[in-house]
Amino acid sequence: DRPDAAILVDCPGGGCTGALLGQLPGVVEWCQQNNVRAISPSYPGFGWSTVRSGWTIAEWPKTDLEPILEKEGVLIDQCQFAVTGTSFGSPHAQAVAVHFGPERVKALGLRVPYIGRAVSEEVGLPLGQANMRYTSISSNTTVLGHVAGRAFMAACANPAAFFDEPSGIQKAFLNCLQPKALITIAKLNKEHEDVMQCLKNDMKRGVVSTGQGWLYMCATDTLLDHKFDVRDIKSSTPVVVWYADDDEDCPPSHGAWLVQEFGAKYRVFSGLGHVGAAFVDHIKFLKEVLGA
Numbered sequence: 001d002r003p004d005a006a007i008l009v010d011c012p013g014g015g016c017t018g019a020l021l022g023q024l025p026g027v028v029e030w031c032q033q034n035n036v037r038a039i040s041p042s043y044p045g046f047g048w049s050t051v052r053s054g055w056t057i058a059e060w061p062k063t064d065l066e067p068i069l070e071k072e073g074v075l076i077d078q079c080q081f082a083v084t085g086t087s088f089g090s091p092h093a094q095a096v097a098v099h100f101g102p103e104r105v106k107a108l109g110l111r112v113p114y115i116g117r118a119v120s121e122e123v124g125l126p127l128g129q130a131n132m133r134y135t136s137i138s139s140n141t142t143v144l145g146h147v148a149g150r151a152f153m154a155a156c157a158n159p160a161a162f163f164d165e166p167s168g169i170q171k172a173f174l175n176c177l178q179p180k181a182l183i184t185i186a187k188l189n190k191e192h193e194d195v196m197q198c199l200k201n202d203m204k205r206g207v208v209s210t211g212q213g214w215l216y217m218c219a220t221d222t223l224l225d226h227k228f229d230v231r232d233i234k235s236s237t238p239v240v241v242w243y244a245d246d247d248e249d250c251p252p253s254h255g256a257w258l259v260q261e262f263g264a265k266y267r268v269f270s271g272l273g274h275v276g277a278a279f280v281d282h283i284k285f286l287k288e289v290l291g292a
Helices: 027-033 060-071 089-100 117-122 143-155 159-163 168-177 181-191 193-206 212-217 252-262 273-279 282-290
Strands: 006-011 036-039 081-086 105-111 239-244 265-269
Touching: 006 089, 006 282, 027 036, 027 282, 060 089, 081 089, 081 282, 089 105, 105 273, 105 282, 159 181, 159 193, 181 193, 181 273, 193 273, 239 252, 239 273, 239 282, 252 265
Parallel strands: 006 036, 006 081, 081 105, 105 239, 239 265
Antiparallel strands: none
16 A cells, blocks of 8 residues: 555456455565555445446546555556456456556556457357347346346356356366366365365355346456457557467457557466466566566
8 A cells, every 4th residue: 555556457257256356366465565556346246246248348547446456546646557357357458558558557467368259259259258149228128138148147146166066067167168277276276275275265256145146247248349449548658468379268360469569578378277377476477567
């Protein structure tokens, strides 16, 4: 909280809350030692945040982040800040860089990132996330959307179990979307137990009040249709991209495209899948972004 602290705005991954950053091994101590002030908001419907259907990632910096930064004195003091985003948080971080511009965003860090549907289709990339085929409107107004949405919400009622002891339904769901995920998760639980325990604890916190955050997060009008163009990020903004060549969630081609598009510093993980590349060595990632 020192007035000369470097400011970091962190956009957590899908299913996670803003509390996760402070739980990852060594991050709080590192921030204190290096005079870094971290601000990490939760998305609508996760943790104790208010449920809100139909929100778009393009709007989020204005409707959600700006009031937080105003309350924290960041906007009042005209401070610059670095912004990071992981997985589902990566398009949020991109939107922050577009919204505030290089006058305020001094660096952008993306882990296991993906880009929105419109740009990915235009440049010939696969969809960045699975198309769940319902919207925040249809999940409440149509039979198909209602069934798909509620089935997905039921599968995610205990999301931490995906990384511990998944049920038969959860195993089938994982095997459908990410065939190698269970093997990779078992490896991470063995080799990075501390990181995985933090993730499990936070995902339990994510559904403490409701599971509707998952329902609206995975609606196509939020998950895929971001309503902004990542190419509007100014070339003067330093970018760091860490992605995995074996990612079954966010396609590696999206990370590679971002590296090429922005001339980004980058690291490519192999053998740790989406989750490992999202959280392992996070202090090293923060150092690289803040030093960019």
